[in-house]
Each structure stands twice: as structure tokens, then as C-alpha cells.
Amino acid sequence: MLRDQDRFDIGTWDGIEDWLDSLIDQMEERGFSSGCPLGTIVAEVTDRDDRLHTLAANAFVLWEGRLARGLQALKDTGGLRVDADPETLAEEALASIQGGYLLATVKRQARPMRNVIRAAFSRLQSYAD
Numbered sequence: 112m113l114r115d116q117d118r119f120d121i122g123t124w125d126g127i128e129d130w131l132d133s134l135i136d137q138m139e140e141r142g143f144s145s146g147c148p149l150g151t152i153v154a155e156v157t158d159r160d161d162r163l164h165t166l167a168a169n170a171f172v173l174w175e176g177r178l179a180r181g182l183q184a185l186k187d188t189g190g191l192r193v194d195a196d197p198e199t200l201a202e203e204a205l206a207s208i209q210g211g212y213l214l215a216t217v218k219r220q221a222r223p224m225r226n227v228i229r230a231a232f233s234r235l236q237s238y239a240d
Contacts, residue, residue, distance in 0.1 A: 116174065121181025124190065127235065131228045134208065135221055143219040175201045182235070195238035204231040 115133065120126035157164050175198075182197035191197070211227030 116177055121178055122184030122188075123181075124185070124236065124239065127178075127181060128232055131208075131232055135224050135228060138212070138215055138224055139221055143215055143221070145216060171205070175205050178204060189240055192238045192240045200235055200238065204235060207231045207234075 115137075116130060119130040119133070121130060157167070179197045179201035182191055182195070182200055185191040186193070186195055186197060207227050208231060211224040214223035214227075215221060
């Protein structure tokens with residue numbers, strides 16, 4: 112998940128949109144048989160092993176942090192309003208995405224994930240400058 116995100120220039124609107132679209136593509140390729148690989152790991156280890164929980168939680172921090180840094184880069188170049196909080200926006204986006212993964216997996220269809228991706232991107236762009 113983390114390496115895949117690196118393929119995109121998250122410091123641009125096009126890069127963010129391409130990254131979000133890739134999440135849908137990856138789910139479709141897996142036939143909606145599993146949700147977020149990272150989220151699945153966290154769900155499996157969260158109550159079993161504190162060390163594994165910490166590692167998985169740190170992976171989420173990295174994933175979220177990369178998006179926050181991309182949003183900060185947009186802010187630094189005038190593409191994001193000065194009142195935008197990149198960390199909060201990144202956290203909101205990933206929380207939404209996790210819900211999209213869950214619903215798309217349960218329903219075995221792209222529609223929930225597409226809806227979440229569109230909503231998350233619209234929310235982010237609502238802070239475009």
C-alpha cells in the first residue's frame with residue numbers, strides 16, 4: 112500500500128485523484144475479495160500482539176502522513192487554502208476510504224468505494240485555492 116502510493120505525485124490534484132482511482136482499480140483486480148490490505152492486517156492483530164499492533168498502526172500513520180505531506184505541498188504552492196489543515200484532511204480521507212473498502216468488500220461491488228472516493232476527493236478539493 113505504501114509503495115504503491117509512491118507511484119503518484121500526491122502533491123498535485125491530479126496525483127491525488129490518480130492515487131484514489133488506483134485504490135478502486137486494485138479492489139476490482141482482487142475481485143472485491145478483500146478490503147484494504149493494511150486495514151485487514153490491523154483488524155487481525157490489533158488485540159493479539161502489541162508489537163504487531165504498533166507496527167500496523169505505524170503503517171497507517173505513514174500512509175496518512177504521505178497524503179498530509181502531499182496536501183501540505185499543495186498548500187505551500189497555493190493550491191490549498193491557508194485555513195486547510197492537511198493532517199485533518201488526510202485523516203478524514205483515510206477514515207472514509209476504510210469505510211469504502213469495507214462496504215465494497217461486503218457488497219462485492221465498486222459502487223461504495225467509488226462513492227467514497229468521489230466524496231473524499233470533493234472534500235479535499237473543497238479546500239482548493
